[in-house]
Amino acid sequence: MQNIAILTGGDSEERVISLKSGAVVREHLPKSRYRSFLIDVQKADWREMDSGVQVDKNDFSLTLHGERIRFDCAFAALHGTPLEDGKMQGYLEMLGIPYTCCDGYVSALTMNKHNTKMQLAQYGTVPMARSVLLRRGDKLDEARLLALGLPLFVKPNTHGSSFGVTKVKTFDALPAAVEEAFRFDTEVVVESFLPGREFSNGVLRVDGRIVALPVTEIIPETEFFDFAAKYEGKSQEVTPADLPSELARQCQERSRFLYEALRCRGVVRFDYILVDGTFHFLEANTIPGISPASIVPQQAQAHGWPLGEFFALLIEEALR
Numbered sequence: 001m002q003n004i005a006i007l008t009g010g011d012s013e014e015r016v017i018s019l020k021s022g023a024v025v026r027e028h029l030p031k032s033r034y035r036s037f038l039i040d041v042q043k044a045d046w047r048e049m050d051s052g053v054q055v056d057k058n059d060f061s062l063t064l065h066g067e068r069i070r071f072d073c074a075f076a077a078l079h080g081t082p083l084e085d086g087k088m089q090g091y092l093e094m095l096g097i098p099y100t101c102c103d104g105y106v107s108a109l110t111m112n113k114h115n116t117k118m119q120l121a122q123y124g125t126v127p128m129a130r131s132v133l134l135r136r137g138d139k140l141d142e143a144r145l146l147a148l149g150l151p152l153f154v155k156p157n158t159h160g161s162s163f164g165v166t167k168v169k170t171f172d173a174l175p176a177a178v179e180e181a182f183r184f185d186t187e188v189v190v191e192s193f194l195p196g197r198e199f200s201n202g203v204l205r206v207d208g209r210i211v212a213l214p215v216t217e218i219i220p221e222t223e224f225f226d227f228a229a230k231y232e233g234k235s236q237e238v239t240p241a242d243l244p245s246e247l248a249r250q251c252q253e254r255s256r257f258l259y260e261a262l263r264c265r266g267v268v269r270f271d272y273i274l275v276d277g278t279f280h281f282l283e284a285n286t287i288p289g290i291s292p293a294s295i296v297p298q299q300a301q302a303h304g305w306p307l308g309e310f311f312a313l314l315i316e317e318a319l320r
Helices: 015-028 089-092 104-111 113-121 143-147 172-180 227-231 243-262 295-303 307-319
Strands: 002-009 034-042 045-048 061-064 067-070 073-076 131-135 152-156 167-170 186-193 195-204 209-214 216-218 235-238 268-275 278-285
Touching: 002 015, 015 034, 015 307, 034 216, 045 195, 073 307, 089 104, 104 113, 104 278, 113 131, 113 186, 113 243, 113 278, 143 172, 152 172, 167 172, 172 186, 195 243, 195 295, 195 307, 216 295, 243 268, 243 278, 295 307
Parallel strands: 002 034, 002 073
Antiparallel strands: 034 045, 061 067, 131 186, 152 167, 152 186, 195 209, 195 216, 195 268, 216 235, 268 278
16 A cells, blocks of 8 residues: 655645645545555654654654554645646656655646746647736836737746736726736736636646646636635536537647647646637646646546546656
């Protein structure tokens, strides 16, 4: 039986989401195959959640009831820093411990919305919203920002779960929206509005083959897919999406291309806006939400994988 460390918690505002994701993974992992342990990571204090015992970071092990437990694999259920931004992966690699998500470089890249778009721009085949990057202390270049049109989306550049995101309808509202985003990050992305339907698509590698899951349409009750829409039930998510087959294929093909182009591992969710029959890339989520109501688990189950089997596939691919 293999020992699995489920990495959860974290240091960011996304901690509350991570704790829920970690609990779901432990609940559904097949107990006949895995012994799982929830590891709460808070800065330098890492503890097994049931016992409160500290992890020995010299070799990433636990001593419980006199037993020295070493881990065969780390399951990524920690949104935000220090895992989704790539900080922990180098540590795990130095110890030779497989993990179920992208490596440190890819995680850091995709956590940075602006750099991800710059990386993909070289291909010239990935439609995206126009955007401007602001750094703390920059003056607002009114002409440059107005050239993006209205409304605008203002987002922290390296933060998830829609914290600090504002839809701006007038230029007068822009400074306050930028300040709100700067509460969560030192860089802010101001992005043009794309009028269209929102979709999301999960991708993973299974036995060396890239599998694009069924596509989900996101229909938020709020003005956009914000925190309330994501985590408080304020959205309708339709899986599989009500799309003509050729559009569903276009989305899945784009997702497989992005997965390879960005050198992803584990399961990654790509978000899009469908404008005039073309899927425009929004962002990549390398540790997507994994509660039963989250988008990727919906897609996995629509594909025919119960949650336990889906989580086991991620572990087996990491071990491979």
